[in-house]
Amino acid sequence: TPGLAFQNVPVSIVGSSCRSHHPLQRSSGICSSLYAAQQQEQSKSTEGTTTSGSTDSPTDSSNGQEEGEEADVKNLRVPQVHLPPRLAPGVAWQHHHRATVQLVRDHTSGINKQQQPTPQLEVSAEATDEEADAQGNPVGRFLSNIGRSSPLVSASPEWKRLQQHAKYIQSTHLRDLLQDTERCQEMYATHDGVYLDYSRQRADLETMRLLFELAEKQNLKQQIEAMFDGEKINFTEERAVLHTALRADRSKIGTVMVDGVDAVQEVHEVLDQIQEFTQGVRSGAIRGYTGKRLRNIVSVGIGGSYLGPEFLHEVLKTEPEGSNAALGYSLRFLANVDPVDVERTCADLDPEETMIVIVSKTFTTAETMLNARTMRQWLWDFMGNDKEVVRKHFVACASVSATDKVRDFGIDTENRFFRFWDWVGGRYSVCSAAGAVPLSLLYGFDLFEKFLQGARSMDEHFRSAPMEKNIPILMGLLGVWNMSFLGYNTRTTLPYAEALLKLPAHIQQLDMESNGKSMTKFGIPVDYPVGEIDFGEPGTNGQHSFYQLLHMGQTVACDFIGFVQSQQDLCLDDEKLSSHDELMANFFAQPDALATGKTAEQVRSEGVKDELIPHKVFEGNRPSISFLLPKLTAYATGQLLSMYEHRTATQGFIWDINSFDQWGVELGKKLAIDIRNKFLKARNEQKEERRAEEEDIVEADNPATERILNYYVKNSAEESGEARGFGRGSSGEATSSSRKSQREHVPPERNDLCGKNGKLSR
């Protein structure tokens, strides 16, 4: 949520004050039973069971949990600044400190600027204890230990040289730069089939040299090494960052230890467990409560526990091996707490054949847990309220530290719990059980393994290739160049492959949650732009949507992704080119159109009327990079995933920010819980008719919030007519969660693919 952190983004939020008119809800009152389920769960929470209040930090949440929901919020740990130990050799000062610099916000650029010109030591530190005070200026001492006069990289000569150089680059045009043969021959890199062409960046060979110097200055290679080695570089949460261990080869067992535990060994234990379980389900050895085959998978999770797996799922849907393996099965994702998402997900599913995979690192995320309870109720409604229903139809993918919560939910933690670890960030978790379980259930474990192998290949390249030929490092350095030196704060991912339709959404979370920050790891506000806004859409669809802006409006750095071969090529007999060639003609045309543009002379020479010429001139000079890969396979998808994960990390390392925490999402969560509690109070008062109908019953901290809350609470109560019986059926008994109750449910017609011979064996 960069709007909360660094960049200021105006936001419009659209909601409805009326409850759904959805048949599912009208017929049996899904809201009512959710409320009942919530209450039931809440009463448990006082006994130590979870209700809500999620973070990506299981340890934090569990602290609060013991004291119930309110306590959960109060106990959220505020990040405290402490210097990363590995960067402070010989520094005695190990306490938490708060450093201050005078900053003012430039409202035109939205950037924090230092008020005073940078002096030799412009930072003063307020130590939090007497001991630190006695040591004089600990930040200054620390900086001199690491050879810096300012904690901000922007004060370094390397950064200033790039700033100077940017002025020169601003005077050049890509139209001319692209004619420089030597430059074009240099500005590409390849690895294991991935071809990166960055000659359409507003950069020359000198730019690259200066960026490599900056990377040296920032100890980029050492920082990468520290990440791979399992050092606790996510220091605000005191965690290692080891998504690379999730795809490390078995031969690496014994090489990465975290708190005395062998990370790669743990990973392979869980992968073996996943392989056995998913093969059991796919072979029919593991079945549902009533003995039926489990062929529908619903993966319940949000954010990183959903976006990565969904992106990979979309790729494999049309990948020949994937589509073949998935015959007879279905996979859906339930992420939003909007009840409509529940209906969209399971309206046509047969509960007896459905397996629910709860993916939540913390197992406390409010949305996920409500959806999990809803799905549990859905199964109970149909098969009866038996704990065996949950044990046979639910599996959990969560952090080891959430084991008790998984058990309390009723899931079989011996056989149906696939753990991951605190050192896997949610948005970096697709290679963990979070992706492995749902995707192996649908496509088989072997195909998921190919995805891991692709990611591993790119990891090894990132770790070992020299910077000049290192694809993720080049991507990251160019990201820093575009954002911090050329001022392009928006970026777009444009895959020319429909199967990558969910890649932009994944990158959006991956990068914006990672680098949407305004604080360096030294606890000093940045005075340079960091954290791009990412969006995207597959081409050519995007060309008929937002490319107008890319060509003539704001400058947006573009990533074009194309493939030599299609997953599914198509060539009609009377067409001269294949459909894939037609697609790729666009893939190659767009980067040049953006780079070179079209001059007034060129437009005039086409016979365009003088008054229309300004409207048809393309300024050009718009940067892009192009990736060409052999074919969109599981392996290539692994490579792409790893490339983008490492781009994000590289930028964070250069910018001196922690790309692995996400404190910016906490405030909104906390306020949502406050408002939820206000609703609870208001609904009770409405139920008991303690307040006159026209009276405002919700109080808030400001009149605007108070007005809109009262508008919602009153109108939603009147609209549904349920205010007085909220959570109960007319006779007072708890209602069913959905129309798929035992009485009403009709299993869907069996006219689907059902395996190669048209039927799954029963």
Ligand SMILES: O=P(O)(O)OC[C@H]1O[C@](O)(CO)[C@@H](O)[C@@H]1O
């Ligand atoms: O996997 P969990 O713990 O349910 O968290 C879901 C998502 O919520 C976040 O913590 C942010 O709210 C993400 O970082 C994470 O991917």
